[in-house]
Amino acid sequence: MICLSSTASSIDGVLADIAGHSRWIDAVELRIDLLEIWDSDGLRLFPQAVLEETGRDLPLIGTVRRSSDGGRSTASDGERLQILRTAVEAGFHYIDLEADLPPDATRSLEAACLTRGTRIIWSLHDIFGMPEGLTDLLDTLPRTPDGIAKIAVTPNSTEDLLRLLEASDRCSVRERIVVGMGPFGTVTRVAPERFGSFLSFCSVPGSSAAPGHLTPQVLAQTYRLRDQRAGWPLFAVVGNPVAHSRSPAYHNGRFLASGTHALYVPILVDSVPALFTLADRLPLLGISVTIPHKQEVIKHVAHLSPEVAATGAANTLVRAPDGWRGLNTDVLGFLAPLEELVESLEGIRALVLGAGGASRGIVFGLARAGAIVSVHNRTTARATTLCDELSSLPDAFSHPPVTVTAAELQNADQRMDVIINTTSLGMNGNGDPAPWLSFHGSEIVYDIVYTPPQTPFIMRAAEAGCRVITGDRMFDAQAAAQFELYSALATGTADG
Numbered sequence: 003m004i005c006l007s008s009t010a011s012s013i014d015g016v017l018a019d020i021a022g023h024s025r026w027i028d029a030v031e032l033r034i035d036l037l038e039i040w041d042s043d044g045l046r047l048f049p050q051a052v053l054e055e056t057g058r059d060l061p062l063i064g065t066v067r068r069s070s071d072g073g074r075s076t077a078s079d080g081e082r083l084q085i086l087r088t089a090v091e092a093g094f095h096y097i098d099l100e101a102d103l104p105p106d107a108t109r110s111l112e113a114a115c116l117t118r119g120t121r122i123i124w125s126l127h128d129i130f131g132m133p134e135g136l137t138d139l140l141d142t143l144p145r146t147p148d149g150i151a152k153i154a155v156t157p158n159s160t161e162d163l164l165r166l167l168e169a170s171d172r173c174s175v176r177e178r179i180v181v182g183m184g185p186f187g188t189v190t191r192v193a194p195e196r197f198g199s200f201l202s203f204c205s206v207p208g209s210s211a212a213p214g215h216l217t218p219q220v221l222a223q224t225y226r227l228r229d230q231r232a233g234w235p236l237f238a239v240v241g242n243p244v245a246h247s248r249s250p251a252y253h254n255g256r257f258l259a260s261g262t263h264a265l266y267v268p269i270l271v272d273s274v275p276a277l278f279t280l281a282d283r284l285p286l287l288g289i290s291v292t293i294p295h296k297q298e299v300i301k302h303v304a305h306l307s308p309e310v311a312a313t314g315a316a317n318t319l320v321r322a323p324d325g326w327r328g329l330n331t332d333v334l335g336f337l338a339p340l341e342e343l344v345e346s347l348e349g350i351r352a353l354v355l356g357a358g359g360a361s362r363g364i365v366f367g368l369a370r371a372g373a374i375v376s377v378h379n380r381t382t383a384r385a386t387t388l389c390d391e392l393s394s395l396p397d398a399f400s401h402p403p404v405t406v407t408a409a410e411l412q413n414a415d416q417r418m419d420v421i422i423n424t425t426s427l428g429m430n431g432n433g434d435p436a437p438w439l440s441f442h443g444s445e446i447v448y449d450i451v452y453t454p455p456q457t458p459f460i461m462r463a464a465e466a467g468c469r470v471i472t473g474d475r476m477f478d479a480q481a482a483a484q485f486e487l488y489s490a491l492a493t494g495t496a497d498g
């Protein structure tokens with residue numbers, strides 16, 4: 003269930019949020035502590051107002067979150083329980099009660115809930131970290147026979163996320179909500195079924211009732227929360243940061259379009275060893291690896307593709323019976339749009355700007371295809387090292403890549419056929435990796451930066467009459483190559 007938790011400060015504002023997102027939501031949490039303008043009558047009329055607004059009898063949760071738990075309520079426990087009693091009498095389906103409240107204080111409200119058929123969500127919050135003994139805590143949270151357990155804690159590392167998953171797997175409480183707040187907990191929100199949670203809280207765009215909330219539309223459309231089942235094959239993009247990644251939208255969109263029951267999630271990873279333990283426990287069948295882990299993951303991989311062995315970086319891991327296979331679809335993804343424009347790369351003259359991790363795969367791919375590659379970098383020594391290392395690979399290239407300076411390029415007689423930017427310059431629309439380089443109009447100019455696709459470098463090349471390839475083409479091509487692998491695993495057609 004997708005549960006909207008509005009941050010509006012009035013009941014009218016909450017109703018407007020519900021109306022604006024009703025097609026994406028299955029339940030509503032009324033955060034009474036966030037209301038600045040309200041009265042008991044407004045609370046009593048709320049269920050009817052929701053019914054009129056949406057035409058649906060949406061399950062309603064009444065919550066008065068304490069400030070110590072990340073809410074705004076500074077009322078006494080007695081006052082909060084009184085407000086919740088009004089919610090019960092108004093016909094709310096659930097109320098949220100902190101499990102640390104003294105039993106004597108909650109007894110009469112528990113009885114009222116029993117009479118009215120309101121279910122109690124017994125909750126525990128930690129807005130800073132993770133309490134010890136999570137499994138036992140989960141098991142002992144519900145104090146009433148049909149009570150629901152909810153923990154909302156804050157994993158501060160991938161290791162913490164792993165502990166949360168283990169606690170959820172070991173606990174015996176059947177009806178539960180397990181939330182990891184903040185960026186390390188995103189997977190609990192987008193894959194609630196895997197944590198045994200029957201709902202995921204979210205907020206409208208531009209607001210967040212708790213750290214890490216996504217929007218109802220993203221949960222419904224990108225993560226297919228209404229279709230999700232606990233046993234769906236799982237895939238992930240891992241990186242630090244990872245929230246900006248376009249990969250979940252891409253892969254989930256393609257799983258949906260192909261009718262495949264599989265889910266692709268983003269996971270913030272600060273420890274590669276913890277990632278591999280997590281990958282076994284979830285389990286993950288395939289992993290897209292992004293900055294800064296492309297090199298380190300190799301230590302955990304049983305089989306390296308030739309591209310990975312040559313470049314020292316893997317952007318794709320797929321599970322095989324005897325361990326992980328590491329691949330690098332960046333190489334193929336880079337070449338695919340280029341091969342659409344040139345018949346053969348054999349003998350073409352290519353200039354690669356930059357000598358970092360991305361450059362290495364591109365120089366390798368071009369040289370292996372027979373191109374004559376020159377590498378220019380701000381720090382020339384780095385370009386020389388890259389060329390020397392690639393040239394010393396066992397499968398020697400017909401044209402080993404060489405380093406070139408700006409002066410050599412400006413005085414060169416021969417024109418380049420292809421010029422590629424692999425530096426980060428141009429990202430966010432700023433910078434040109436080679437302002438001193440003029441285009442003749444005959445070159446193909448390729449920029450691997452895709453945020454935005456129209457970089458200053460690409461725009462300058464297009465103005466000079468060059469054919470251009472933008473970075474989003476490479477993103478799509480490398481993602482398409484990954485999807486072939488993931489799709490085969492998800493549908494059980496992978497070969498070994």
Ligand code: ATR
Binds near residue numbers: 355381
């Ligand atoms: P990636 O893995 O994305 O390639 P990287 O390994 O940090 O990232 O490499 C970044 C590349 O962009 C390098 O070639 C870098 O040049 P240096 O080796 O001289 O650092 C290049 N780069 C980054 N900022 C630059 C700038 N302001 N001007 C020129 N080149 C720049």
